[in-house]
Amino acid sequence: MDIRIQKYGGSSLADAAKVASVARRISRTHREGTPLVVVVSARGDTTDDLVRAAVETSDTPDPRELDKLLATGELASAAILAIALGELGIPAISLSGPDAGLRAVGKPGAGVIASVEKDRLHERLASGQVVIVAGFQALDPAGAVVTLGRGGSDTSAVALAVAFGAPVCEIYTDVEGVRRADPRVVPQAGLLRSLPAPVMTEMAFSGARVLHPRSVELAAAHGVDIVVRDASGQGQGSTIIGKGATMLDAEVLEGRAGVIAVTHDDRVSVVAIDADCDRARGSARVLDALSRVQIPVDSVVWSSPPGTPLRMEFCVSDVLRDAAVNAVRDGLDCSVAVRRELGRVSVVGTGLLSRPGLTALGLSALATADIAAECVSCAQARTTFLVPRDRVHEAVTVLYGCFGLDDTDTTTPVIPA
Numbered sequence: 001m002d003i004r005i006q007k008y009g010g011s012s013l014a015d016a017a018k019v020a021s022v023a024r025r026i027s028r029t030h031r032e033g034t035p036l037v038v039v040v041s042a043r044g045d046t047t048d049d050l051v052r053a054a055v056e057t058s059d060t061p062d063p064r065e066l067d068k069l070l071a072t073g074e075l076a077s078a079a080i081l082a083i084a085l086g087e088l089g090i091p092a093i094s095l096s097g098p099d100a101g102l103r104a105v106g107k108p109g110a111g112v113i114a115s116v117e118k119d120r121l122h123e124r125l126a127s128g129q130v131v132i133v134a135g136f137q138a139l140d141p142a143g144a145v146v147t148l149g150r151g152g153s154d155t156s157a158v159a160l161a162v163a164f165g166a167p168v169c170e171i172y173t174d175v176e177g178v179r180r181a182d183p184r185v186v187p188q189a190g191l192l193r194s195l196p197a198p199v200m201t202e203m204a205f206s207g208a209r210v211l212h213p214r215s216v217e218l219a220a221a222h223g224v225d226i227v228v229r230d231a232s233g234q235g236q237g238s239t240i241i242g243k244g245a246t247m248l249d250a251e252v253l254e255g256r257a258g259v260i261a262v263t264h265d266d267r268v269s270v271v272a273i274d275a276d277c278d279r280a281r282g283s284a285r286v287l288d289a290l291s292r293v294q295i296p297v298d299s300v301v302w303s304s305p306p307g308t309p310l311r312m313e314f315c316v317s318d319v320l321r322d323a324a325v326n327a328v329r330d331g332l333d334c335s336v337a338v339r340r341e342l343g344r345v346s347v348v349g350t351g352l353l354s355r356p357g358l359t360a361l362g363l364s365a366l367a368t369a370d371i372a373a374e375c376v377s378c379a380q381a382r383t384t385f386l387v388p389r390d391r392v393h394e395a396v397t398v399l400y401g402c403f404g405l406d407d408t409d410t411t412t413p414v415i416p417a
Contacts (some may be wrong), residue, residue, distance in 0.1 A: 003125065004034045005162040007135065008155035010041040011174040012231035013077050022172075023084035026130060030090055035125040039135045041159040042073025047150075063108035067137075067147045071096070074134035074153065084133045092130040095120070096145075097137035097156060101163075104138035104146050108217075108230025110294045111138055111146035113155060113218075117162035133160065150319070151212025158215045162222040169224055171211065172231040177238030178203070178210050180261040180405045185393045188406060192238050192261065199260055199348055200226075200240045202382040205243060205296070206346040207265035216240060252360060254312040259349040259358060266343035266392040268320040270299075271325060273281075275310040275334035282310035282332060294322050298344070299377045299386055310334070313375075315344060316385060342374060343392035346384040347399055353380045358403075366403035371395050 006029070013019050030036055042050075050069050054061040060070075078094035085092035094380065101117035124131050135153025140146040148155055154171060161169035181189040197220035204213035210228055219226050219242040229237025275282045283302055290297055297314040304311040316324045318340075325336050352358055359378055366373055366385065371394065373385040387395045400406075 003166055004036060004170070004328070005038040005039070005157055005161040005164070005166045005168075006170045006172060007153060007169075008041070008081075008231060009153070009173040010043050010046065010073075010077070010162070012172055013040060013081065017079055017217040019084050020233070021288065023081060023088055023090075025172075026081075026085060026229070027090045030130050030237075036139060037082070037121065037131045037133060037160055038124070039133045039160065040074060040152055041135055041153040042373050042389065043077050043080075046073035046076070065142055066110040068145050071134065071137040071145050074136050078132040078134040082130075085130060085132075090130055091128055093124055094132040094134070095124075096134050098139035098145060100131070100133040100160075102133075102138035102156060102159065103142055104148065106146065106294070108138070108144075109147055109149060109186050111140065111148045113148065113159045116159055118163055120217055121160075121164075121220070141246065148213075148334060149214075151215070154212040154215035157217060158218045158224060158226065158340045161224050162218065163417070167223075167225060169219065169226050171208065171226055171228045173228065175228075176230050176235050178240070181396055181400050182208075184262055185264070185396045186262075189205065189400070190405065193236060193299075194239045194241060195244045195260060197226075197240050198352070198354065198378045198381055199350060200352050202346070202348045202379075203261055204380060205261050205314055206344065206384060207263040210238075210324055210368050213241070216242075217363065218247060233318075236329060241336070258295065258351065259272040260345045261319075261348045262396050262399045262403070262405070263348055264343065264345045264392050264396045265317070266389050268298075268315050268344050269318055269321045269340040270313055270342055270386070271297075271328070272337045272339065273310065273312045273328060273332070273334050274337075274348045275332055277313075277332070277334075279306060279310050279312075283312050285332045286310075286328055289327045290324060292331075293323060295320050295327060297324070299375050299384055301375060301377075309406065315342075316376075341389055343389040343395075344384055345387055345392055345395040346382050347403065348382045350381060351385055353378060359383050362399055365398050366395060369394065369398045371398065379404075396409050 003133040051093040082094040103115045104111035106112045134157035178192045179189040201216045223243035226240040302312040375386040377384045
């Protein structure tokens with residue numbers, strides 16, 4: 001069965017007029033005759049409101065009960081959209097993630113999709129119904145609802161595309177596609193018509209909020225392309241290439257390597273750790289403690305010489321800061337300090353380690369603008385600068401101009417690395 005997978009973000013369903021617009025778009029797709037699965041996020045600020053309600057009730061809400069509460073946001077979106085489709089005469093049914101066959105492992109709030117049981121969806125699709133699936137949630141081995149972390153609805157949609165063999169997962173949101181920088185900071189930032197999944201993953205992790213990085217990693221692992229476009233359906237949007245990257249000519253790759261975009265995140269904290277233990281063993285225990293609770297960190301540095309007490313720092317998202325601090329303290333007898341005055345600005349592309357001059361160029365441009373970079377971390381697809389938080393947006397503009405991104409042809413596909 002050829003199946004089409006679409007996902008609509010919460011901002012696309014924020015009010016009755018937007019729901020009606022999405023329903024009309026889905027009805028047109030349905031009438032084309034291809035079975036259609038639609039994944040939805042919670043409307044507007046629903047998830048934040050639910051979190052707020054939980055912490056107003058308890059300082060430490062039970063994680064499993066919190067997951068049940070948060071899952072209701074997507075359930076409401078799915079039911080409202082199914083009702084709207086019914087008004088248009090389109091047969092539709094809303095299903096929770098567990099009812100749609102999504103199975104996950106992991107802790108509450110950090111579930112990882114393990115499998116998809118397809119029988120129920122096949123049955124509903126064969127009957128001619130549009131199936132609306134509540135994203136962000138799945139069923140764990142104990143039979144409880146587990147959520148997949150913020151942005152998890154993107155992952156739900158890609159997992160369904162993988163399970164049903166769909167070559168493309170369509171993500172509809174409130175932006176035209178993926179741009180070379182945040183247009184709220186760089187209004188002229190060009191639209192990327194096509195970009196490789198590894199680059200999109202780095203962009204997502206380092207601040208671009210169009211897609212969740214886990215969804216892009218999943219698509220790349222299984223050869224699924226992702227198309228991101230405005231919920232109105234207008235415009236070509238952006239295609240994240242999840243397949244075919246190994247079939248390209250090496251000489252062409254060399255010619256296209258370089259900076260593709262600038263991302264930023266001013267909602268990060270620097271966690272500094274001091275411990276009276278060997279540097280190597282202590283740092284390993286810190287990273288192991290963070291990995292056990294699935295907290296990603298960035299810009300990891302230590303300033304202590306070998307054989308001296310540990311002095312270590314790393315950068316972490318503000319929303320994971322407290323959990324990171326608790327994990328470190330549980331794993332190591334240490335003192336922990338948190339700094340909130342820095343932000344993260346990254347240049348993302350391909351072959352960056354092979355061109356150290358690009359990092360030098362970025363540092364020079366920041367220095368010329370009198371923006372001090374406290375830490376620089378380099379990888380093949382991303383170079384990150386930690387700069388004063390109140391100058392993050394200025395740093396984005398400086399780096400965007402420094403690498404001449406306005407001069408790049410945004411209509412020509414960027415070849416995957």
